[in-house]
Amino acid sequence: MGISRYAYKGKRRFRIDDFDCGDTDGIKNRGDAVDEFVANLVAINKKQQKLYAERKEGVIFVFQAMDAAGKDGVIRTVFSTLSPHGVKEYCFKVPSSEEKSHDFLWRFWSALPPRGFISIFNRSYYEDVLVGKVHAFYKNDIVPDRMKEADIIEERYRQIVDFERYLYETGTRVVKIFLNVSKNEQARRFISRIDTPRKNWKISSGDLKERDYWDDYMEAFETMVNKTSTERSPWYVVPADHKWFARLLVSRIVKKTLEEIDPKFPVLDQGTQESLADYRAKLIESLGDAGYHEQEKNPTEFADPSMIPAEMLQRELMMKQEEDDKKLKEKGFKAVRKLLASNYIIHSAQDIMDAISQEQEAEDPEDEVPQPSEELPEETVAEIREGLKDIDERLDNE
Ligand code: ATP
Numbered sequence: 001m002g003i004s005r006y007a008y009k010g011k012r013r014f015r016i017d018d019f020d021c022g023d024t025d026g027i028k029n030r031g032d033a034v035d036e037f038v039a040n041l042v043a044i045n046k047k048q049q050k051l052y053a054e055r056k057e058g059v060i061f062v063f064q065a066m067d068a069a070g071k072d073g074v075i076r077t078v079f080s081t082l083s084p085h086g087v088k089e090y091c092f093k094v095p096s097s098e099e100k101s102h103d104f105l106w107r108f109w110s111a112l113p114p115r116g117f118i119s120i121f122n123r124s125y126y127e128d129v130l131v132g133k134v135h136a137f138y139k140n141d142i143v144p145d146r147m148k149e150a151d152i153i154e155e156r157y158r159q160i161v162d163f164e165r166y167l168y169e170t171g172t173r174v175v176k177i178f179l180n181v182s183k184n185e186q187a188r189r190f191i192s193r194i195d196t197p198r199k200n201w202k203i204s205s206g207d208l209k210e211r212d213y214w215d216d217y218m219e220a221f222e223t224m225v226n227k228t229s230t231e232r233s234p235w236y237v238v239p240a241d242h243k244w245f246a247r248l249l250v251s252r253i254v255k256k257t258l259e260e261i262d263p264k265f266p267v268l269d270q271g272t273q274e275s276l277a278d279y280r281a282k283l284i285e286s287l288g289d290a291g292y293h294e295q296e297k298n299p300t301e302f303a304d305p306s307m308i309p310a311e312m313l314q315r316e317l318m319m320k321q322e323e324d325d326k327k328l329k330e331k332g333f334k335a336v337r338k339l340l341a342s343n344y345i346i347h348s349a350q351d352i353m354d355a356i357s358q359e360q361e362a363e364d365p366e367d368e369v370p371q372p373s374e375e376l377p378e379e380t381v382a383e384i385r386e387g388l389k390d391i392d393e394r395l396d397n398e
């Protein structure tokens, strides 16, 4: 349940070569993560309502990653149950010519959250020490002579730390999240994007070109984390080869951040409370003979409104689980058919599971259907076995 293993606060050195992008903090599979994930979203939801009501502190969650690391999916799932009036996402792309004519932090000021709000930075000023460093874009800038002599990237690290300190001291917290995907997993996701027409739009030739600079990027990410991690504005390096784990860990980070802020619903001062009591008495009096009846309240109203989005999500997750199980069964039948067609003798349920695995990899490596392994549900195995009984008939019919 911890996040400290993934936190960098300026004391511990981050070494990207030692980092395991496939780490899942000991959790075996997605199924085992669902309950905690939903519980985290419920907790985040409640805290965010308080953050918004209290209007004391703003928060920025910065997301940085190589392409196809799953930034968009993480942001969508972790923040989707939050009230839209307190949360806003900003996507920072290649700077426009107007943006380029200013200092590199200029375009971020207008995206800073008011107190009580959360800003999500989908890419950020850290691009200026990542892509900006790897391709040395700053060399094309027209700047005063003194800047030509300076070590621009080194200065930017310091300017970023200063900027984040300034924000912290003036009421805005910055939490940075680096989704670290491995080079092989990125290749698999790119292949899947190329192979799957509905995912084609996600890939550009630019993404593929940047892959050639992989080592330079890794060096830039490592240095970025080491130079800009502070106690108040930490970096979290999230293993991103398993999307479900990246989402879980980010939900932990967001939850922890909001817990640290510890927002509370404002309590009205004595005078206001008394005047509300007066208003209440007047309202009841105005009802006269009609009277005020507790039971006339809307019967569909939830006792605790903050539960609504999470309950909806839980239902959705359950539906998705059913869908996944269905998909798995389909794959089971398909795999068994193939096995039988190749005259393979099925000895055990494990044979079927292995065949489903192969089926799964061949079909769509990026699709998130559960990986069949030892965690294949008992009932599913039983149903596949049941399905075997009429498999001959099915083959005849095909
Ligand atoms: P998606 O591909 O999911 O829509 P994305 O964040 O990858 O999201 P793109 O439009 O593909 O969006 O890429 C944005 C590009 O803008 C990235 O290649 C990034 O490196 C680049 N970029 C962002 N900030 C800067 C900057 N300051 N200088 C140069 N390039 C930048």
Ligand code: MG
Pocket: 067, 207
């Ligand atoms: Mg992109």
